Amino acid sequence: MINGIRRIGSRGIDTIWRGGAMARFFWLVLLNSGMSFRRLHLTVREIYFAGVMSLVIIMVSGLFVGMVLGLQGFETLQNYGAEETMGVLVALSLVRELGPVVTALLFASRAGSAITAEIGLMKATEQLKAMDMMAIDPIARVVAPRFWAGVISMPILAALFSAMGIFGGYIVAVAVVGIDPGVFWANMQSAVDFRYDVWNGIIKSIAFGIAVSIIATFEGFDADPTAEGVARATTRTVVTSALTVLAINLILTAFMIRGL
Amino acid sequence: MPTLTTNPAIPASRVNFVEINNVDFGYDKRLILKGISMAVPKGKLVAIMGGSGCGKTTLLRLIGGQLKPSSGTVEVAGQLVADLDREQLYALRRKMSMLFQFGALFTDMSVFDNIAFQLREHTDLPEDMIRDLVLMKLNAVGLRGAAKLFPAELSGGMARRVALARAVALDPELIMYDEPFAGLDPISLSAVGNTIRRLNDALGATSIVVTHDVVESLQIVDYLYFVADGKIVGQGTPEEIRASTEPFIKQFVHAEMDGPVPFHYPAPKYADDLDLQLPAAGASR
Amino acid sequence: MDRKTIDLWVGIFLMLGFGALLFLALKVGNLGSERTGDVYTVEARFENIGGLKLKAPVKSAGVLVGRVTDIRLDADKFQAVATLSLDKRFGFPKDTGASILTSGLLGEVYIGLEAGGDDKKLAQGDRITITQSAVVLERLIGQFMFNKAAEGPDKK
Numbered sequence: 037m038i039n040g041i042r043r044i045g046s047r048g049i050d051t052i053w054r055g056g057a058m059a060r061f062f063w064l065v066l067l068n069s070g071m072s073f074r075r076l077h078l079t080v081r082e083i084y085f086a087g088v089m090s091l092v093i094i095m096v097s098g099l100f101v102g103m104v105l106g107l108q109g110f111e112t113l114q115n116y117g118a119e120e121t122m123g124v125l126v127a128l129s130l131v132r133e134l135g136p137v138v139t140a141l142l143f144a145s146r147a148g149s150a151i152t153a154e155i156g157l158m159k160a161t162e163q164l165k166a167m168d169m170m171a172i173d174p175i176a177r178v179v180a181p182r183f184w185a186g187v188i189s190m191p192i193l194a195a196l197f198s199a200m201g202i203f204g205g206y207i208v209a210v211a212v213v214g215i216d217p218g219v220f221w222a223n224m225q226s227a228v229d230f231r232y233d234v235w236n237g238i239i240k241s242i243a244f245g246i247a248v249s250i251i252a253t254f255e256g257f258d259a260d261p262t263a264e265g266v267a268r269a270t271t272r273t274v275v276t277s278a279l280t281v282l283a284i285n286l287i288l289t290a291f292m293i294r295g296l
Numbered sequence: 297m298p299t300l301t302t303n304p305a306i307p308a309s310r311v312n313f314v315e316i317n318n319v320d321f322g323y324d325k326r327l328i329l330k331g332i333s334m335a336v337p338k339g340k341l342v343a344i345m346g347g348s349g350c351g352k353t354t355l356l357r358l359i360g361g362q363l364k365p366s367s368g369t370v371e372v373a374g375q376l377v378a379d380l381d382r383e384q385l386y387a388l389r390r391k392m393s394m395l396f397q398f399g400a401l402f403t404d405m406s407v408f409d410n411i412a413f414q415l416r417e418h419t420d421l422p423e424d425m426i427r428d429l430v431l432m433k434l435n436a437v438g439l440r441g442a443a444k445l446f447p448a449e450l451s452g453g454m455a456r457r458v459a460l461a462r463a464v465a466l467d468p469e470l471i472m473y474d475e476p477f478a479g480l481d482p483i484s485l486s487a488v489g490n491t492i493r494r495l496n497d498a499l500g501a502t503s504i505v506v507t508h509d510v511v512e513s514l515q516i517v518d519y520l521y522f523v524a525d526g527k528i529v530g531q532g533t534p535e536e537i538r539a540s541t542e543p544f545i546k547q548f549v550h551a552e553m554d555g556p557v558p559f560h561y562p563a564p565k566y567a568d569d570l571d572l573q574l575p576a577a578g579a580s581r
Numbered sequence: 582m583d584r585k586t587i588d589l590w591v592g593i594f595l596m597l598g599f600g601a602l603l604f605l606a607l608k609v610g611n612l613g614s615e616r617t618g619d620v621y622t623v624e625a626r627f628e629n630i631g632g633l634k635l636k637a638p639v640k641s642a643g644v645l646v647g648r649v650t651d652i653r654l655d656a657d658k659f660q661a662v663a664t665l666s667l668d669k670r671f672g673f674p675k676d677t678g679a680s681i682l683t684s685g686l687l688g689e690v691y692i693g694l695e696a697g698g699d700d701k702k703l704a705q706g707d708r709i710t711i712t713q714s715a716v717v718l719e720r721l722i723g724q725f726m727f728n729k730a731a732e733g734p735d736k737k
Contacts, residue, residue, distance in 0.1 A: 077584065084587045086592045116483075129604060145506050166400035169360055171386040192598025199601040221608065234605050246414065268676070 058254045065183050065250065068176035078181040079188075086147040086182070087189030091196070093142055098130075098197035099140060102204025105129055110213055120215055123224035126205030127198075130227060131237045135198035137285050140244035143190060144277030148252035151182050152273040155256025156266035164257075179257060183249045190245025191238050198237065236292045243284055248277045308316065312371075313338040313470055313502040314359055319368030321354060328354055330526040332368070341496045341503045343513040344549065347525035352506040353397075355523075356472045359504070360394060361385045372470065390418060392470035399459035401447040407434070407458050408443040414465045433461040437491055453484030460488065464495055469493070470502045477509040477565060485509070489516050510549050522548065524556070619704040620647065620666040624690070625679045630661040631715025632690040633681055639665050641694040646671045649692060665692065665709075674699035680713035690715065 072079045109125040155178065158164050164174040202224075209215040228234065252273045259269035314336040321329040328351045334355045336342045344352050357363040358370050361377045370377045375388060401410050421429070434440040434514060437457040447455060456476060463471055473492065477485050493516040496503040513520065514534045521547055522530035530537070530545040535545055537545060547555030563569065630652065639647040651664035668672070668692070676697030683690050694709075 077588075080591050082586055083591045083594065088590045091594065091597075118627055161398065161403070162396045162400040163402055165362070166394070166396055166402075168362070169389060170414050170417070171389040172414075173386075177417075189594075192594065192601070193672055195601035199604050202605075227609070230606050238602070255690075 039228050057258065058250060061254045061257065062250050064175055065180050065253065066175060069180045069184065072180045079184050082181045083189055084187030086143075086151065086185045088191060090143060090189070090193060093146060094139055094193045094197050095200045097138065097142060098135075098200030099204040101134055101197075102126055102130060102201025103208050104204075104227055105134075105201065106205040106208030107212075107237070110208070119213060120219050121223050121227070122209045122213065122215060123202075123205060123220040124200040124227040126209075127202050127224045128233060130198040130201040130205075131233050133285075133289075135194045135201065136237050136240040136244055137281060139194040139241065140190065140196045140248055141278055143186070143193060143245075144248045144252070144281070145274050147186065147189070148248050148273050148277055149270040151164045151186070151249075152251040152256040152259070152270045154260075155179065155182070155253060156259035156269045158277050159257065159259055160261040160263070160266060162261075175257075179253045183253050186245070186249030186252065187242065187245040191241040194237065194241035194244075201267045232292075235265075236288075240285065240288050243288060246279050247280045247284055251277050253278060311337055313373060315369075315371040316355070316358070317371070319358065319365040319370060321351070321358060321363065321365050321576075326527055327366075327419065329358075329365075330356060332523070332526075334521050334528065334529060334531070336502055336504055337519075338502050339496075339500055340517060340518040341493060341505065343505045343507060343517040343520045344523060345508055345510065345513065345520055346507075347508065348549075350523050351526050352523055353474055356394065356474055356504065356506055359470075359472065360392065361389065390466065391468055392472065393463040393466070394472045395456075395459050395463045395474060395476055397475045399447070399455040401450075401455060401459055401462070403447050405442070405444050405446075406466055407447070407450070409438070410447070410458065411462045411465050413462070417476040418466065422524070429465070433465055434458075436495070437461045451457065451478050452461045456480065456484070456488060457491070460491060460495075464499065464501075467499055468501060470504070471499075473505040473507070476509055477507055480539070485512060492516060507546075510551070514549075529556075588701065619669045621669055622664050623703050623705075623707050623709055624667050625663050625665060625709040625712050626655070626658075626660045627662060627663065627681060627712050628714040629717060629735065630663060631681055631717060632683075633663065633692070633715065634690065638691045639667065639694060640691055641671070641673070641696065646694065663692070667703075672702040675701045675703055675707065676711060677703065678711035678713065679709045681715035683716075700734075734736055 105126045106122055109122055110119060113119050113122060113125065155164075158174075158178065164178065167174045206217070206220060209220050210217050211272060253272045254268040255276070256266075259265045300431065312335040312571060314330055314334075316334045316437055319332045320327055321328055332355070334342075334344075346352050354363065356385055358365055359372060361380065364378045372388060373391065375384075377385070377388070380388060401407075402413065405413070411433055412426050414427045415429060419426075431440055431443065434443055437460050439454060439461065442450070442454060442458070447458070448470065450458065460476070463473075476488055476492065480488060489512045492503060493507065495501065505517065514537065517534065519533055520531060520537050521528055524544055530540060530542050532540065537549060540546060540549070544556040546552070574580055590594060633649060635649060635652060637649045638645050647665055647667035649663050650666045651662075653662050654660075655662050665679070666672065673694060674697045676699040678695045678697065680693050680695070681690060682693045697711070
């Protein structure tokens with residue numbers, strides 16, 4: 037029993053320590069970001085591997101989620117005679133919440149873990165040390181471009197997720213339920229406010245992009261230089277990213293909700 | 297090329313490219329290196345030998361500035377490595393290069409790009425000039441035909457040679473080799489050893505080889521240091537080493553199984569471990 | 582993966598993303614239909630604005646013609662002052678009436694404009710003089726019960 041409490045305590049201290057280390061790492065990455073923009077092709081290459089390669093999973097997932105929202109919402113909306121507001125339900129759910137959050141979770145699983153594995157493997161095979169000995173800062177050359185690629189890709193992917201989701205909702209609404217397309221779009225347009233809904237969603241996805249990217253790069257950079265260490269690091273990336281994204285989501289939503 | 301001289305008018309740094317003075321290094325309470333002092337004259341090829349885990353690689357890290365000594369000084373080209381800030385350290389590192397134990401080639405780029413890497417990052421040379429330089433370096437290690445291959449497609453020996461070519465891409469003044477002979481077949485071993493010697497002389501560079509391959513080292517180096525238990529237990533030219541009667545060097549050079557470096561890892565008595573009751577002395581078996 | 586292919590795909594990726602953002606902003610949201618700068622503001626005073634909120638729509642004959650851009654309390658007369666931003670395309674007579682209405686039973690609160698007959702039009706900064714405050718449900722019930730009680734014994 038005592039041991040259990042001791043373990044919780046040491047885990048807690050460990051987490052706080054890691055948080056501090058990650059903050060220092062974040063600062064280092066920002067300081068060394070010049071190269072990512074002066075030599076844009078480095079970042080562009082990473083956008084390809086993180087963003088473009090995630091297109092399929094994001095867009096397909098978005099489509100599915102949008103369709104499910106439409107189907108699930110239909111039954112309840114029907115009770116109030118409000119089927120025609122299905123577009124509103126789908127659009128608001130996606131743009132405000134599901135778009136940024138689910139995209140962040142999927143991105144962390146796919147691109148985040150790949151980044152962690154890549155950097156961790158470079159560490160395990162001493163490639164980062166070799167670069168350091170060649171007087172090339174590995175943070176500037178390897179880490180920062182991947183970080184900025186994540187930050188740039190995330191809002192784009194979230195927007196695509198939401199767009200595909202709305203399209204999915206449209207399919208359910210028009211093809212399955214039989215709502216008039218004009219009414220669908222009209223209701224949606226009058227309920228979705230750019231500044232409040234879409235823009236806030238974009239802000240959320242940027243925040244998530246920063247969080248997931250820094251976690252993924254940090255875990256890779258900090259991994260134990262063994263096969264087991266890299267495996268542990270990729271797991272940590274996905275888990276930590278998920279928890280952090282949901283926590284940030286809670287905080288941001290609390291601030292953004294008007295009427296409180 | 298300046299040679300070893302005892303003329304006090306010539307400052308030591310012009311004679312010794314690397315000077316390690318009474319260096320201690322350790323983590324927490326455990327000292328890995330105790331009171332190490334060694335000098336590597338400019339233009340010479342020096343070997344640091346010792347058993348596994350005795351701190352040889354740590355010495356290379358100290359010289360390269362990746363670690364700071366707990367006490368004592370490490371001087372490279374007249375500069376105190378531990379006192380340099382990041383900019384100065386990077387400037388110093390451009391003059392040196394290191395061959396890592398398993399090559400540490402960048403796996404996401406081809407052999408050609410690996411060697412061109414430093415040229416592209418540190419110089420403004422045009423691509424066609426870089427191409428010529430890379431092919432020249434590859435030719436020196438006999439792998440010009442492998443330029444388009446990727447590290448995953450190379451054998452251990454080939455990877456090591458590519459890493460060698462990469463290490464001399466910028467014609468460094470100090471080249472450090474971490475176990476360059478480990479795991480190589482005799483042919484590759486001889487090739488690598490010869491290349492190390494040729495490069496050292498051709499570039500006028502200073503080389504430090506960390507290894508435990510006695511046979512090859514004795515053939516190519518100018519001087520050897522022996523490290524055991526974190527201390528220097530012997531040093532000398534190849535002839536002196538071959539003739540040495542000092543127990544550790546003798547065990548190492550003649551590959552004796554047991555000697556100053558014990559065969560058995562410290563353990564309780566054998567009989568006790570097996571729970572044996574040995575018969576009293578004198579009783580028959 | 583050579584540079585040209587990567588650059589092409591990243592370019593497509595960025596364009597797709599931008600397209601998605603535009604789609605969300607214009608087709609899904611209401612960015613396109615709100616053009617600031619083409620509006621003129623008028624004032625309207627109410628005894629009670631009920632559930633009227635900022636950015637609430639202003640409609641005439643059910644058509645959206647503007648938004649409520651400011652709501653404040655006149656501390657001297659204790660009246661609610663609402664600022665309406667109206668699309669310049671629509672001109673309203675000076676004796677237009679503004680009422681606070683609810684769309685549907687549970688819908689959002691908006692301001693409905695009923696055009697009057699005056700020749701002169703409302704200009705920037707003018708005040709709508711004819712206003713009808715929001716219907717407060719409690720008062721309505723209270724009124725109803727008062728009336729019922731007043732009719733009282735005769736109707737038993």
